[in-house]
Amino acid sequence: MTVTALLTLIALRPAAAVVSFGPVVPFGSAAAPASTSPATVSPSTPAPASLRVPARIDPGMQTFAPIRSIETAEPAVAITFDACATRTHLAGFDRAVFDAVKREGIPVTIFVAGRWVEAHPDVMTELAGDPLVEFGDHSYDHPHMSNLSVERIIAEIDQTEAALTRYGKHSVAFRPPFGEWSHRLVYVLRSLRLPTVTWDVVSGDPSARTTRDGMIRNVLDNARPGSIIIFHINGRGWKTAEALPIILQGLRERGFRFVPLSELMASARVPASPVAPIPNAPGPEAPPPIAPIPAATLPPSAPDTHAAP
Numbered sequence: 001m002t003v004t005a006l007l008t009l010i011a012l013r014p015a016a017a018v019v020s021f022g023p024v025v026p027f028g029s030a031a032a033p034a035s036t037s038p039a040t041v042s043p044s045t046p047a048p049a050s051l052r053v054p055a056r057i058d059p060g061m062q063t064f065a066p067i068r069s070i071e072t073a074e075p076a077v078a079i080t081f082d083a084c085a086t087r088t089h090l091a092g093f094d095r096a097v098f099d100a101v102k103r104e105g106i107p108v109t110i111f112v113a114g115r116w117v118e119a120h121p122d123v124m125t126e127l128a129g130d131p132l133v134e135f136g137d138h139s140y141d142h143p144h145m146s147n148l149s150v151e152r153i154i155a156e157i158d159q160t161e162a163a164l165t166r167y168g169k170h171s172v173a174f175r176p177p178f179g180e181w182s183h184r185l186v187y188v189l190r191s192l193r194l195p196t197v198t199w200d201v202v203s204g205d206p207s208a209r210t211t212r213d214g215m216i217r218n219v220l221d222n223a224r225p226g227s228i229i230i231f232h233i234n235g236r237g238w239k240t241a242e243a244l245p246i247i248l249q250g251l252r253e254r255g256f257r258f259v260p261l262s263e264l265m266a267s268a269r270v271p272a273s274p275v276a277p278i279p280n281a282p283g284p285e286a287p288p289p290i291a292p293i294p295a296a297t298l299p300p301s302a303p304d305t306h307a308a309p
């Protein structure tokens with residue numbers, strides 16, 4: 001979609017404040033994604049007035065928040081991976097992790113940065129040909145996106161979708177780098193027809209301090225019906241290959257089955273109603289601090305578990 005088309009859509013359809021997927025877990029619960037306020041747009045070159053997004057978002061915008069989990073009666077969970085890459089760190093591909101996925105024969109959703117797609121053509125050909133794999137959009141350059149201009153947001157998405165198109169694929173959802181989001185970011189993504197999805201269960205795998213047993217315990221203790229579980233497959237999951245088979249086995253023993261994220265979203269019990277206002281939703285002037293990772297996962301001095309790339 002072009003910028004003009006998007007902005008026309010936004011202008012003509014303010015009632016597009018309807019969410020197509022399940023309700024959002026209330027703000028402030030454990031492992032909540034980082035949230036920043038919808039702030040003033042400050043593109044490096046001033047955009048024409050018609051391309052600017054208001055500095056203050058009207059109250060209806062407060063309903064735009066990521067999907068963290070899906071409300072469903074089904075004991076189903078989605079196993080998701082991030083494949084982050086930046087301009088200077090193209091990262092790799094964790095073959096051992098993917099081997100574990102293949103051995104288990106489970107569907108997975110891989111959120112790819114556009115640069116990662118372009119840096120791994122052979123792997124992408126393999127993944128794109130695998131019916132167990134679906135893709136999500138993880139931006140192009142892995143920037144902090146919550147305060148990006150609308151044009152930059154669209155460029156980040158378009159470039160990654162163009163990279164995926166070369167493999168005959170498109171994304172089923174968008175996951176913001178670092179889990180950082182704003183109401184405006186989610187709103188723009190919604191206008192691009194991509195639900196913004198974070199997670200409700202962190203494996204903690206990007207931290208070198210995360211132990212295999214800690215990962216296993218954290219995922220098995222926190223998985224619920226409708227959970228979206230995040231791992232990394234770009235070589236930044238230090239213990240993922242060791243822990244993943246045990247985690248998958250443990251989830252199976254608890255009665256869970258594995259579904260692609262797209263299928264989990266489609267099974268939402270409350271599919272099309274607007275989300276309820278978020279308690280204590282951040283105002284534009286007072287962005288809250290980034291939510292801490294659950295203490296059970298990492299030692300106090302550990303870095304952000306979703307460090308890039």
Ligand SMILES: [Zn+2]
Pocket residue numbers: 082083084085138142177178308309
């Ligand atoms: Zn990432």
